[in-house]
Amino acid sequence: MSFEEIEKKDSCYIAHTYNRFPTDICGGEGAMLFSEDGKTFLDFGTGIAVNTFGVNDEEWKKAVTAQINCVQHTSNLYYARPAVELAELLCAKTGAKKVFFSNSGAEANECAIKAARKYSYDKYGAGRYRILTLKNSFHGRTLAALAATGQDVMHPACFAPYPEGFYSIEPTAAALRAALTPQTCALMFEPVQGESGVNVPDAEQVRAMAALCKERDVLLIADEVQTGNGRTGKLYAYEHFGICPDIVTTAKGLAGGLPLGATMFFGKCENIFGAGDHGSTFGGNPVACAGACSILRRLDKELLLEVQGKGEYLRTHLSRIKNVRSVSGIGLMIGVETTKPARELAQKCLEKGLIVLTAKNKLRLLPPLNVKKSEMDAALQILNEVISE
Ligand SMILES: Cc1ncc(COP(=O)(O)O)c(C=O)c1O
Structure with missing residues (x-):
């Protein structure tokens, strides 16, 4: 099928919730992606931090196909x-x-929200939600x-009413102290905010907020849906801050x-949970779990150090680019703020064969963890041409 046909049928049959870039992806190898009409792209998006070791990763494929050859799904009524x-x-x-296994980041967070409320209910009674x-x-x-999302633009009136009991604060211990009430059961946070611009919080403030939560028996939930599974050079990004959350959620790159x-x-x-408190038909699917095991086993100290080194290399060179x-x-997990509109830059990168993401007014780079130096240099060259133009 040509790209034009795919685009036409997509528009005809798929709900228009996505603002897609004008290309399809039909295959790939490592950090390279291919489109139906024969174009190749260097992939610095990994399907939004999902394809941890790129495309066509042999070890992952072996684990996944071995499981498919056994059984594809069992349900949570049986052991697996x-x-x-x-x-x-x-x-x-x-x-x-x-x-607890589910199928997506939102579901992992829903589970954490339910768990935090039940913890409080069981210990303190109703109302601490x-x-x-x-x-x-x-x-x-x-x-x-x-x-739970702390952005007004994400709460349009057309979807109201929203579940009550959520309140967003500035990322400081002072703001937390001021917002804590006898009804508060948890603080949920991303160790690095992905969608809103790859924002790294102040480590001192994170530690102070964690200490305050501990003191008040307010559960600390780290949303590591995007930051988890080696993305930041630690298995989970909360480790960078020297804190111990009570609940950690993850998805994206896990499997x-x-x-x-x-x-x-x-x-x-x-x-917190007993039988019947929560559940999911597909959660813990054997094929997804087999794939996840093959990813997690490789996220050792050496690989995580490599991720840190690659990140530093990219950041150093990016910061030297004009504009x-x-x-x-x-x-x-890298955000690049420039003097130009991010979407336009991402479109120009695509035209030159580089896939990058945006996050608010920034470019967002999420290459596979096994990205090669030659691939980083090729991406830097395209970014340099596009940004400094
Ligand atoms: C931090 C964070 N939490 C939750 C989600 C939602 O994940 P999903 O799209 O898998 O439901 C995302 C997705 O971008 C995310 O970045």
Whole structure:
């Protein structure tokens, strides 16, 4: 099918919720992507931080196809090895005590919200349900995740009413202290805000907010849907701040390209849920879990250090490009603020064979964790041409 035909049928049959760039993607190899009409692109978007080790990754394909050859789905009514192996891996690598599997980031956050409210209800009784989040955060598109999202533009009247009990604050301990009430049960935050511009919070403030949460028995929920699974050069980005959240959510890169969400429960949160409290038909799907195991096993110290080094290399060179105002981010999660509109720049990059994302007024770079030096140099050259033009 030609690109024109795909575009026409997409417009005809798919709900118009996405503002797509004018190309299709039909294949790839590592950090290279191919379109139906034979164009090649260097992929610095990874399907929004999903294809952790790029496309056509042999180890991942082997794990996924081996599982497909056994059984593709079992339901959560029965025991299954892949989910158990993945949960054990996650717990061993993070110190979490229990994991709940879902299918997406929004669902992982919904699960965390329910868990935080139940923790409080069981311990303190009804009414302690309020959840604080941070200004400019993004937590997903379901109604509760939208209500948690700290951006007014994400709360249009057409979708009202939103679930109550969410309130967003500036990312400071003083703002948290002022916003805490006897009804507050949790603070949810992204260790690096992805969608709103790759914003890295102040480490001192993060530590002070975590300490205050601990003191008040307010659960600290880290939304690592985008930052997790090695993206920032740590397995989970909260590690950069020397804090221990009570609940960590993740999705995107976890299964390297298959839909999987995970909500991890630490310490006092281990036994919040009992039978019937939460559930998901597809959550913990064996194929997705097998893929996730093949990703997680490779996220060792050496690889994470490499991610940090690659991130530094890119940031150093990006900050030297003419018209670049600032470069933000950690590891291979990078925001570039320039003097030009981000969407226009992303379109020009695409025309020159480089896929990049935008985040508000910035370019956002999320290359595969195994991106090669030659690929980083090729991307930098295109970015240089486009931004400094
Ligand atoms: C921090 C964060 N939380 C939640 C989500 C929602 O994830 P999903 O689209 O898988 O529901 C996203 C997606 O961009 C995200 O970046």
